[in-house]
Amino acid sequence: xxxPPTLVEQARAVLRQNLIVTADGHRYIRPAPMTYEQQWLxxxxxxxxxxxxxxxxxxxxxxxxxxxxxxxxxxxxxxVPHMTYWDGLxxxxxxxxxxxxxxxxxxxxxxxxxxxxxxxxLAFVARVYPAVQAYHAWWQRRRDPDGDGLVSLIHPWETxxxxxPAWDGPMGLSAPSDVESRQARxxxxxxxxxxxxxxxxxxxxxxxxxxxxxxxxxxxxxLICTARLAEALGRADEAEGYRRQADVTVAAIQARCxxxxxxxxxxxxxxDETPLAKTAATTFVPLFAGIPTAAQAAxxxxxxxxxxxxxxxxxxxxxxxxxxxxxxxxxxxxPCWMHLNWLLYHGLRRYGYHDVADHLAARSFALVEAAGxxxxxxxxxGAGLGAHPQSxxxxxxxxx
Ligand code: GLC
Numbered sequence: 001x002x003x004p005p006t007l008v009e010q011a012r013a014v015l016r017q018n019l020i021v022t023a024d025g026h027r028y029i030r031p032a033p034m035t036y037e038q039q040w041l042x043x044x045x046x047x048x049x050x051x052x053x054x055x056x057x058x059x060x061x062x063x064x065x066x067x068x069x070x071x072x073x074x075x076x077x078x079x080v081p082h083m084t085y086w087d088g089l090x091x092x093x094x095x096x097x098x099x100x101x102x103x104x105x106x107x108x109x110x111x112x113x114x115x116x117x118x119x120x121x122l123a124f125v126a127r128v129y130p131a132v133q134a135y136h137a138w139w140q141r142r143r144d145p146d147g148d149g150l151v152s153l154i155h156p157w158e159t160x161x162x163x164x165p166a167w168d169g170p171m172g173l174s175a176p177s178d179v180e181s182r183q184a185r186x187x188x189x190x191x192x193x194x195x196x197x198x199x200x201x202x203x204x205x206x207x208x209x210x211x212x213x214x215x216x217x218x219x220x221x222x223l224i225c226t227a228r229l230a231e232a233l234g235r236a237d238e239a240e241g242y243r244r245q246a247d248v249t250v251a252a253i254q255a256r257c258x259x260x261x262x263x264x265x266x267x268x269x270x271x272d273e274t275p276l277a278k279t280a281a282t283t284f285v286p287l288f289a290g291i292p293t294a295a296q297a298a299x300x301x302x303x304x305x306x307x308x309x310x311x312x313x314x315x316x317x318x319x320x321x322x323x324x325x326x327x328x329x330x331x332x333x334x335p336c337w338m339h340l341n342w343l344l345y346h347g348l349r350r351y352g353y354h355d356v357a358d359h360l361a362a363r364s365f366a367l368v369e370a371a372g373x374x375x376x377x378x379x380x381x382g383a384g385l386g387a388h389p390q391s392x393x394x395x396x397x398x399x400x
Pocket of ligand 1 (some may be wrong): 031036040041043160161162291
């Protein structure tokens with residue numbers, strides 16, 4: 001599969017249009033004009049990956065800008081905030097002018113490794129490696145209270161899938177409207193701040209606490225990427241430590257998230273790790289991290305490519321078409337998102353499902369060619385939805 005050249009040129013233009021140069025000279029790409037002017041964690045990692053094709057120096061700058069507001073002291077030292085407010089407008093929601101107080105899926109080490117592969121610039125790796133180390137130490141120290149290798153999330157925004165139906169229950173909501181769901185997320189920030197973002201206090205208070213299968217798969221992948229970065233820097237002992245940690249996480253995902261009767265990975269909620277019933281496309285993300293066995297992968301791919309579940313005209317819907325709560329136009333409750341397609345494309349390739357991956361790439365190209373670069377899309381009609389032009393939709397150029 002090759003990416004249509006017009007799409008490549010349009011993607012380049014979107015990233016150029018969305019580039020922000022801060023007053024002190026940092027460079028990052030906003031997710032979308034007006035709607036998302038700040039710097040977001042996983043968006044920036046995805047932009048950096050796309051920029052390995054266009055402008056690797058900008059990719060490096062964006063990662064370094066992302067790490068600039070990593071916490072350096074206090075109980076959450078090492079955390080990388082999910083939002084950086086270069087304009088200083090974060091105070092009302094977060095109590096900090098320049099950053100949020102929660103994180104997002106850990107794809108930083110993956111982005112660093114992609115940039116390193118593209119550039120061979122070991123000095124860049126050496127510059128960011130201490131921050132990557134501190135970030136993983138933070139996850140382990142603050143978010144794995146039972147030490148089982150699965151990390152916990154304390155806010156739906158940390159999952160990256162803000163309003164997914166799977167979070168209704170853990171948020172104490174039942175089929176909420178978009179407004180209700182958003183208000184509940186805003187209100188949760190103040191409750192977390194009152195508890196100093198302490199996971200044990202969060203669990204005791206019965207607040208949102210989820211070990212999601214996709215984030216933990218990305219966490220596992222992040223540990224492996226960090227191990228390879230450590231090896232590149234000649235730090236064999238540290239690499240070994242990250243691999244051991246990754247082994248614990250993968251074993252826990254297989255033992256606790258995999259539901260063999262259903263043939264899916266489940267998210268776990270609460271300190272007692274109750275598997276959540278709703279089926280979302282999060283279940284396929286472990287493919288990206290190489291976690292399933294070949295037999296598990298076959299079952300996942302059969303489900304993914306079932307036209308009644310996850311394979312409509314424009315795959316992949318975030319929620320199965322067969323779920324009663326599937327809503328093709330509603331934020332995180334059904335639409336197709338290009339960063340998910342990118343994760344699944346690479347997962348399918350990794351397991352040798354090249355035809356399925358090619359089909360997914362071809363449908364993704366057709367979608368973006370017809371509709372443009374949108375935050376998300378109606379998976380039945382291909383209509384663009386949400387913010388526009390959205391930077392991470394440019395991930396299509398990395399699906400070949
Ligand atoms: C929304 C998404 C989140 C993303 C952000 C910026 O909040 O839910 O995952 O990082 O927009 O694109």
